[in-house]
Amino acid sequence: MTSSLRVGLLGCGNVGGALVRLLVDEGGRIAARTGLELDLAAVAVRSQSREREVPVPAGTLTIDAASVVADPNVDVVVEVIGGIEPARTLILTALKSGKPVITANKELLANCGDELFEAAASSGVDLLFEAAVAGGIPLIRPLRESLAGESIRRVMGIVNGTTNFILTRMSEEGASYHDALAEAQSLGYAERDPTADVEGFDAAAKAAILANVAFGARVVAGDVYREGIAGITESDIAMADRLGYAVKLLAVVEHDEGGAGQAESVAVRVHPAMIPVTHPLASVRDSFNAVFVEGGAVGDLMFLGRGAGGMPTASAVLGDLLDAAHNLTTGGAGRTVALRRVAIRPIDDLRSAYYIALEVADRPGVLHAVSGILGQHQVSIRLMEQESMGGPGGARLVFVTHPAYERDVQACLGELRHLDVVHSLGGILRVIGT
Numbered sequence: 001m002t003s004s005l006r007v008g009l010l011g012c013g014n015v016g017g018a019l020v021r022l023l024v025d026e027g028g029r030i031a032a033r034t035g036l037e038l039d040l041a042a043v044a045v046r047s048q049s050r051e052r053e054v055p056v057p058a059g060t061l062t063i064d065a066a067s068v069v070a071d072p073n074v075d076v077v078v079e080v081i082g083g084i085e086p087a088r089t090l091i092l093t094a095l096k097s098g099k100p101v102i103t104a105n106k107e108l109l110a111n112c113g114d115e116l117f118e119a120a121a122s123s124g125v126d127l128l129f130e131a132a133v134a135g136g137i138p139l140i141r142p143l144r145e146s147l148a149g150e151s152i153r154r155v156m157g158i159v160n161g162t163t164n165f166i167l168t169r170m171s172e173e174g175a176s177y178h179d180a181l182a183e184a185q186s187l188g189y190a191e192r193d194p195t196a197d198v199e200g201f202d203a204a205a206k207a208a209i210l211a212n213v214a215f216g217a218r219v220v221a222g223d224v225y226r227e228g229i230a231g232i233t234e235s236d237i238a239m240a241d242r243l244g245y246a247v248k249l250l251a252v253v254e255h256d257e258g259g260a261g262q263a264e265s266v267a268v269r270v271h272p273a274m275i276p277v278t279h280p281l282a283s284v285r286d287s288f289n290a291v292f293v294e295g296g297a298v299g300d301l302m303f304l305g306r307g308a309g310g311m312p313t314a315s316a317v318l319g320d321l322l323d324a325a326h327n328l329t330t331g332g333a334g335r336t337v338a339l340r341r342v343a344i345r346p347i348d349d350l351r352s353a354y355y356i357a358l359e360v361a362d363r364p365g366v367l368h369a370v371s372g373i374l375g376q377h378q379v380s381i382r383l384m385e386q387e388s389m390g391g392p393g394g395a396r397l398v399f400v401t402h403p404a405y406e407r408d409v410q411a412c413l414g415e416l417r418h419l420d421v422v423h424s425l426g427g428i429l430r431v432i433g434t
Contacts, residue, residue: 002031003329006041007321008074010065010090011081015104015131016043017054018314019078024055036325042068044081069094076324078317079103088112095119095127100324100333102317104131110205110221113212114339121336126327128320128334133206134159134289136312137305138319143213143293144335150295154254155214156432157291158284159206161307162190162197163229163249165287167272170237171246172285177232189287189308199228200249200270207251207268214293215255217266218339225347227271236357236427239385239398245274245355246282247429256345265343267350274355274431348407350430353382355400356409357426358416362388362395366421370397373419377412379404394423400431 007023009016023030023038031037040057044065062068069077069090077094079087079101087108094101096119103109109116109132120127130140134157143155158164162184169180181198184190196202204224211219229249240247250273258264275282280302284290289307294300306312327333360366367386374381380402387396401409409428416422 002035002037003325004037004039005075005325005328006039006073008041008068008071008077009043010068010077010079010087012043012045012052012054012056013080014310015313015317016078016080017052018310019080019317020054020056022311022314022318024057030322034322034326036322036329038321038325041074042071044068065090066093069097069099075099075328076321077101078321079105080317081105082107084108084111088116091116091127092119095123095125098123098125100126100128100328102126102128102320102324104129104313104317106132106202106205106209107221109212110208113209113220113337114218117337117339120333121338124333126324126333127336128324129209130320131313131316133209134291134303135161135305135307135309136315137289137291137303137307138316139291139303140209140213141319142303143210144337147293147295147298148335150298151257152214152255152293152295154252154294155210155291156250156252156281156294158248158281158289159251159291159307160197160200160203160249161287161289162194163203164284164289165189166198167229167232167237167247167249168285170232170234171241174234174238176234177230198230200226203249203251203270207253207270210251210291211253211266211268212337212339214253215266215342216337216339217255217342219266219268219344223268223344225269225271229272231427232272233427235396236355236429239357240274240355240429243274243383243400244277245431246277247272247274248281248284250275250281250432252432263343265345267345269347269350272429274429275433279433348405348410350406351403352406353401353403353431354379354409355398355427355429355431356413357428358397359389359423359426360395360397361421361423363421366395367397369419369421370416373415374399374401374412377408377415379408379412396426
């Protein structure tokens with residue numbers, strides 16, 4: 001038997017339009033495989049007069065999003081308009097009226113997820129968001145369901161395709177950051193204002209959601225330590241390659257169960273890092289995303305695929321829509337996300353190896369002065385390289401340290417900035433996976 005459900009779609013842009021095409025073009029196959037017939041009942045848009053390339057069913061367009069949510073003929077709501085408001089109010093209204101919601105809204109989930117999850121649990125309906133992190137990659141569902149009993153230690157990944165494209169061009173073609181960014185913009189990978197991507201805001205929102213799902217920790221975007229890639233230079237990329245590393249912008253969420261007088265805690269951060277070229281994440285190129293999960297029993301898992309784009313993201317939305325529709329027809333709901341307060345470790349407590357590049361005077365005693373400051377702050381040198389800057393009186397010192405605390409490294413850098421033989425601090429990168 002085939003069950004028919006009516007879908008209310010909020011937003012018909014890149015992702016919404018792709019979802020419409022999937023529902024129209026693949027509806028017969030979906031019904032044959034799943035027994036679910038998904039009909040578009042209403043589509044909320046900003047302008048009804050705009051020409052659309054997708055086959056939106058006649059009579060479904062409206063500019064009144066609230067009317068779509070309130071429509072008694074709408075069984076399931078899909079939100080792909082983005083932003084905090086009116087998306088938050090629309091989703092809460094739908095959930096409280098007993099309608100499952102599928103969303104791709106990472107900004108909303110990263111800031112108001114707790115409120116939304118509680119509303120879904122209270123109403124006994126689904127709130128699904130596979131498309132909010134890593135686009136078309138099936139990631140949220142495995143973390144929430146397949147790995148629900150797993151003791152996950154760390155989730156680490158490339159979750160922003162724009163920055164990965166830029167770093168790939170810098171690594172493989174020797175492009176400057178500005179040239180690689182311009183190419184990303186010309187290809188549509190980066191917005192005219194790329195701040196959300198290159199400064200790490202997009203990845204930070206996704207990191208907060210990953211901490212929510214993987215650890216059940218109440219984390220919002222503002223809790224995430226964040227650095228972008230604008231300070232990465234061709235020299236840093238070239239030196240990393242020479243040392244056997246690749247440079248990637250990583251979202252890292254780590255869990256510590258505590259014990260022996262220590263409270264349970266999580267660390268959540270986004271920053272560029274050097275990873276060994278032998279690590280699976282090092283070979284992820286261009287706009288692809290990949291997420292590496294380290295579990296206690298299962299070991300290491302990696303999820304790889306298109307992290308953005310209309311069709312890949314719409315594919316993830318469609319998967320959630322089918323789940324919600326199935327649960328609705330059988331009178332149930334999937335596993336909800338329940339969050340609890342957990343201590344969030346500050347970045348100062350991070351213990352990591354570091355790559356440090358300095359432009360210094362090229363004269364006797366400089367290395368001794370610099371290494372002395374490193375030693376005073378318990379920062380031990382694992383390897384060091386020196387190269388001429390090509391100009392009069394200048395050299396470049398590069399260090400890779402043994403693991404040290406972030407607070408000690410930052411204190412060391414603060415002192416080096418005021419050392420008369422140091423002209424400037426170059427790249428500072430955390431080294432992961434040594």
